[in-house]
Amino acid sequence: MRASIGLLVCVAALLAQRASAESLEDLLARSEAAYASGQFDASVAMLEARLAAPEPADNLVALHGTLGDLYLERADAKRALEHYDWIVAEHPDYARGHYKRGLALDQLARFLEAIDAYAIAGEKHHDEAEIRGRIGVDYAILANLPETPDTDRPHYGELARRSLTRAIELDPRDPVALGNLGDIIFNLGDFEQALEYYERLDRLEPSRPMTLARIGNAHLQLKRCEPAVENLLRAAKILQESKPRNAADARVFRDVEAFSRVRAAECLIALDRSREARSEITRVLDLAKCTDCGSANHGLDRSKARAEQLLEQLDASPASNAPTAR
Numbered sequence: 609m610r611a612s613i614g615l616l617v618c619v620a621a622l623l624a625q626r627a628s629a630e631s632l633e634d635l636l637a638r639s640e641a642a643y644a645s646g647q648f649d650a651s652v653a654m655l656e657a658r659l660a661a662p663e664p665a666d667n668l669v670a671l672h673g674t675l676g677d678l679y680l681e682r683a684d685a686k687r688a689l690e691h692y693d694w695i696v697a698e699h700p701d702y703a704r705g706h707y708k709r710g711l712a713l714d715q716l717a718r719f720l721e722a723i724d725a726y727a728i729a730g731e732k733h734h735d736e737a738e739i740r741g742r743i744g745v746d747y748a749i750l751a752n753l754p755e756t757p758d759t760d761r762p763h764y765g766e767l768a769r770r771s772l773t774r775a776i777e778l779d780p781r782d783p784v785a786l787g788n789l790g791d792i793i794f795n796l797g798d799f800e801q802a803l804e805y806y807e808r809l810d811r812l813e814p815s816r817p818m819t820l821a822r823i824g825n826a827h828l829q830l831k832r833c834e835p836a837v838e839n840l841l842r843a844a845k846i847l848q849e850s851k852p853r854n855a856a857d858a859r860v861f862r863d864v865e866a867f868s869r870v871r872a873a874e875c876l877i878a879l880d881r882s883r884e885a886r887s888e889i890t891r892v893l894d895l896a897k898c899t900d901c902g903s904a905n906h907g908l909d910r911s912k913a914r915a916e917q918l919l920e921q922l923d924a925s926p927a928s929n930a931p932t933a934r
Contacts, residue, residue, distance in 0.1 A: 632658070632666045636674060643678065652678055669695055669702065676708060685715035703732035710742060719746045737778035741785040744771030748788050752795075768792055783813055790822065799829040817843040817850075817861075821868045833875035840872040841888075866895045866911035873918050882922055889915045889922075 630638075635658055642651035655675050662668060676691035689712040695705035710725035723746050730739040747768035751761050772789035775782055790805030803826040810819045824839035847865040852858040869888040876885035896912035 629663055632663065632671065636670065639674070639678075648678070648682060669699060669705075673705070673708070676712070680708070680712055680715065683715060685712045688712045689716070701732055703729045703734035706732060707734050707739070714742075714746065719750050722746055737775050737782060737785075740771045740775035740778065741782055741788075744768045744775055744785065745788050747771060748792055751792075765792060765796070780808075781812055783809055786812070787819070787822070794822075794826060794829075799826045802826050803830070815842075815846065817846045817864055817868070820846070821864055821871075824868065825871055828871055828875055833878050836875045837872050837879070840868040840875070844868040844872070844888075844891075862895050862898060863908050863911070866892045866908055866915075869895075870911045870915045870918070873915065877918065877922065882925075885918065886922060889919050893919075 635654060639651040639655050642648075642654070652675065655671060655678075658666070659668075659671055659675070662671070672691040672694050676688040676695075679685070679688035679691070689709065692705055692709040692712055695702060696709060699705060706725050706729035710722045710729065713719075713722035713725055723743050726739050726742045726746075730736060745768070747764045750756055751764035751768060756764065769789065769792050772785045772792065775785040776789060779785070786805050786809040790802045790809065793805065794802035803823065806819055806822045806826060810816070810823060813819065820839045820843035824836045824843065827833070827836035827839065844865045847861045847868070850861060852861050869892045873885040873888040873892070876882070876888065892911055892915040896908055896915075898908075
């Protein structure tokens with residue numbers, strides 16, 4: 609009799625413990641709060657612990673998906689991919705799982721695999737505009753990678769153009785598709801059409817420095833120096849006055865500002881405004897003195913080299929040092 613009572617007490621204790629277990633919804637909310645307060649390791653640890661010993665009613669897709677999103681947010685794409693791989697293996701018709709796999713593969717620079725993942729997501733009825741935009745961007749990257757064979761570049765460029773055109777047909781307000789399609793068309797030499805896309809982007813998101821730099825550069829290629837200078841120097845001024853969020857932003861801001869100023873200097877020279885051109889060149893050379901410029905993959909070195917060429921050009925032309933008319 610005592611043994612039976614003891615067994616009943618144990619069973620009751622186990623049932624009470626199970627009944628008081630934290631729901632997955634509450635755990636996810638607690639993890640989100642920890643992440644929002646900067647406790648990334650804690651937010652991940654509590655979810656990983658639950659995944660190691662899940663409750664019978666737990667939605668494992670939500671658990672794996674949230675962990676994948678957390679790792680993706682911290683640019684740990686390899687860990688994120690493990691969770692998205694589990695989702696699509698267990699639920700192959702889950703479109704968002706394939707889409708998230710594509711995002712992780714993009715971070716790992718596995719662009720062809722990412723394109724395949726996005727294509728599967730599209731087949732499973734994920735938003736087509738978003739899919740076409742992502743695929744178009746990846747093809748555009750492939751067309752410009754140094755390791756891409758020259759014979760493949762036109763093919764990838766055309767695929768990028770088709771995908772981005774379709775994305776804009778489906779969502780005319782997609783800023784990423786507009787900007788990237790403009791860049792592709794610009795690289796093909798159709799500067800007027802590229803300018804149309806850049807100006808549409810500027811109307812959608814006014815006064816973004818990258819867009820203004822694109823607009824100015826298109827005008828420069830079309831030999832329209834007045835609007836080129838206006839847009840390029842406006843972009844440079846906004847960037848100079850902006851506060852970057854992190855080191856990566858600081859490098860991008862520096863690169864785009866240097867690009868904008870050196871391109872403006874080219875036009876200022878053409879407009880016989882040599883003093884202003886020298887001022888912009890000096891600013892570019894100052895930007896190039898940074899101690900945290902990062903890798904050589906950005907355009908700062910090219911802007912510096914061009915600035916030095918323009919300075920030599922000015923120094924070789926005595927007339928350029930005369931006072932400029934206003």
